[in-house]
Amino acid sequence: MKFLRKFLKWILILFVLTIAILYITDTDYLLKAVRTIYLKGHKTAYLEDYKEFDNEVVANGTAQPWPNHLDYNSAKETEALQKMNKDLGTIAYVIIKNDSIWFENYYDGFGENSKSNSFSMAKSYVSGLMQKAIEQGYIKSLDQPVGDFFPEFSEGMAARMTVGDLSSMSSGTNWDEAYYSPLSITTRAYFDDDLAKVILGLKMDDEPGQKYKYASGDTQLLAMVIEKATGKKLYDYLSESFWKPLGSENSTLWQVDSEANDLVKAYCCIASNAKDFARYGKLFKDHGKWNGKQIIDSAFVAKSITPRFPESPEYGYGWWLIQDYKGKDFYMMRGHLGQYVIVQPEDNMMIVRLGHESLKVDYNGEAFTDDIYAYIDEAYKMMKQN
Numbered sequence: 001m002k003f004l005r006k007f008l009k010w011i012l013i014l015f016v017l018t019i020a021i022l023y024i025t026d027t028d029y030l031l032k033a034v035r036t037i038y039l040k041g042h043k044t045a046y047l048e049d050y051k052e053f054d055n056e057v058v059a060n061g062t063a064q065p066w067p068n069h070l071d072y073n074s075a076k077e078t079e080a081l082q083k084m085n086k087d088l089g090t091i092a093y094v095i096i097k098n099d100s101i102w103f104e105n106y107y108d109g110f111g112e113n114s115k116s117n118s119f120s121m122a123k124s125y126v127s128g129l130m131q132k133a134i135e136q137g138y139i140k141s142l143d144q145p146v147g148d149f150f151p152e153f154s155e156g157m158a159a160r161m162t163v164g165d166l167s168s169m170s171s172g173t174n175w176d177e178a179y180y181s182p183l184s185i186t187t188r189a190y191f192d193d194d195l196a197k198v199i200l201g202l203k204m205d206d207e208p209g210q211k212y213k214y215a216s217g218d219t220q221l222l223a224m225v226i227e228k229a230t231g232k233k234l235y236d237y238l239s240e241s242f243w244k245p246l247g248s249e250n251s252t253l254w255q256v257d258s259e260a261n262d263l264v265k266a267y268c269c270i271a272s273n274a275k276d277f278a279r280y281g282k283l284f285k286d287h288g289k290w291n292g293k294q295i296i297d298s299a300f301v302a303k304s305i306t307p308r309f310p311e312s313p314e315y316g317y318g319w320w321l322i323q324d325y326k327g328k329d330f331y332m333m334r335g336h337l338g339q340y341v342i343v344q345p346e347d348n349m350m351i352v353r354l355g356h357e358s359l360k361v362d363y364n365g366e367a368f369t370d371d372i373y374a375y376i377d378e379a380y381k382m383m384k385q386n
Contacts, residue, residue: 036191045190045336047091047116047356050271055253056235056264064247064291066275069100075385077105081378088338088371089356091116092274095379096350099282101275103382108356113250115271116354119335122254122270123219125238125280127167127318129226131300132241138229139163146221149228152200161208166222167317168308172206175217186216195257195265196224212312216267219318223266234264245295246279248272268335274352281333281341281350284319305331314367322368330376338371351379 036052037045077085077093085093091110095103106112133139142164147154153161157172165171178184189198199220206213223234230237235254243252255269256262283289284305288296304317313323322330333341338358342351359369 045117045119045268047337047354050115050117050253050255050269053255053269054257054259055255055271056233056262058235058243058252058254058270059239060248060251061244062247063249065249066096066278067100069097069102072101073103073105075103075382078378078381080374081382084371084374084378085355088358090338090353091356092352092354093375094274094278094352095382096278096282096352097383098348102349103379104274110354112275113273115250115253115273117268117335117339118270118272118277119268119337119339120216120219121277121333121335121339121341122266122268123216124318124333125242125270126219126223126226126234126266127304128280128296129234129237129241130163130167130222131296132237133226133229135297136230139225142167146225149225150200150221157204157207161204163222163225164317165209166218166225169212169214169218169315170209170308171215171218171221172204172208172210172213173202173215173217174205175202175213175215177214177216189216189220189267190265193258194261195220195263196261199224212309212315214315219267220265223264227263233262234266238270242280242283242295245293246283246290248276248279250276252276274354277333277339277341277354278350278352281343281352284331285343285345285348285350320367322372325373325376332372340372340375342372342376344376349379349383351375 036049085107089108091108091114092106094101104112106114110116130139134141142162144163145159146161146163146166147159153159161171176184176186178186181187185198189195192198199217202217226237227234238254250273252270252272255265257265283295284301287298288294288301304319305321306316307313307321308316314321320332320334322332328344328346330342330344332343338353338355340351340353344350353375359371
């Protein structure tokens with residue numbers, strides 16, 4: 001018994017020392033990571049982790065349900081698609097043809113209105129909100145310096161960083177996009193209670209506006225610029241700019257760093273469903289119009305889905321680009337673990353896939369993984385069944 005008391009005493013001392021070291025070294029965000037992710041058996045963020053964080057509501061307005069296609073759900077999933085959906089934990093697979101639901105299926109207990117984490121698909125929305133702020137006169141143009149809003153970026157190379165550089169992932173900062181390292185800035189940003197402090201501490205590695213480097217920090221800083229320029233919380237601005245005008249059927253949630261600071265995790269973390277996510281894809285497919293009304297400038301839509309840098313043809317302004325795949329061009333919203341809204345405008349079709357896993361990807365290495373191409377291929381095979 002004496003030995004047990006001494007053992008427990010030392011365990012308690014070690015625990016207290018560990019906590020103290022985390023706070024002293026400013027890595028106490030790891031406590032939140034352990035509590036919300038690692039102790040639940042996950043190695044990284046997961047689809048329903050929004051339940052573990054503070055969220056703000058993105059309100060919807062008058063719902064505009066998608067119509068069902070005349071051939072609704074008449075086709076069957078191919079064997080290859082069935083296997084991939086099972087192996088990678090798909091929760092939603094939807095094909096939209098001619099602005100109608102042509103096929104939809106849901107898995108693993110999820111349904112058409114179930115919420116799940118958008119992850120980086122949110123970046124496409126933030127880029128669009130930047131454009132809305134430009135159209136409404138809050139931001140001068142894509143060329144306005146970030147330093148106009150945050151003096152932390154008003155000296156040296158940082159002074160040449162523009163709003164457009166943030167949208168096109170070319171800030172030149174030292175952000176490291178590492179999802180599985182507990183000590184990376186990406187992990188810190190996900191769990192830290194003061195996200196602005198993390199972002200405003202970024203340093204410059206390269207001249208801004210010269211080359212593409214995928215960096216979630218760019219989108220987060222862009223969101224902070226939008227909030228400062230408009231004087232509006234980003235979750236409210238999303239609601240008034242897109243969520244309500246596009247007739248979303250459900251209100252949604254956007255994670256914030258903490259209840260006290262109330263800053264959205266703008267590079268990720270909108271909790272919604274496949275058919276409401278698809279609305280933003282339709283908006284861009286239709287050149288910024290919704291039901292005949294111009295919601296966002298068509299010239300910006302065209303710019304968004306055009307590579308800014310010829311040597312990086314996979315990215316435009318907030319959108320991923322797949323060029324000349326089997327003679328067709330696609331653009332897509334894309335998020336961690338395989339959240340996709342894939343648009344093919346000439347065929348007037350979209351493919352939405354949400355799920356627990358994707359094939360592993362290095363956003364600064366190979367641009368697209370085989371699962372993306374397979375979701376496209378199998379959709380076209382299904383459409384040939386009719």
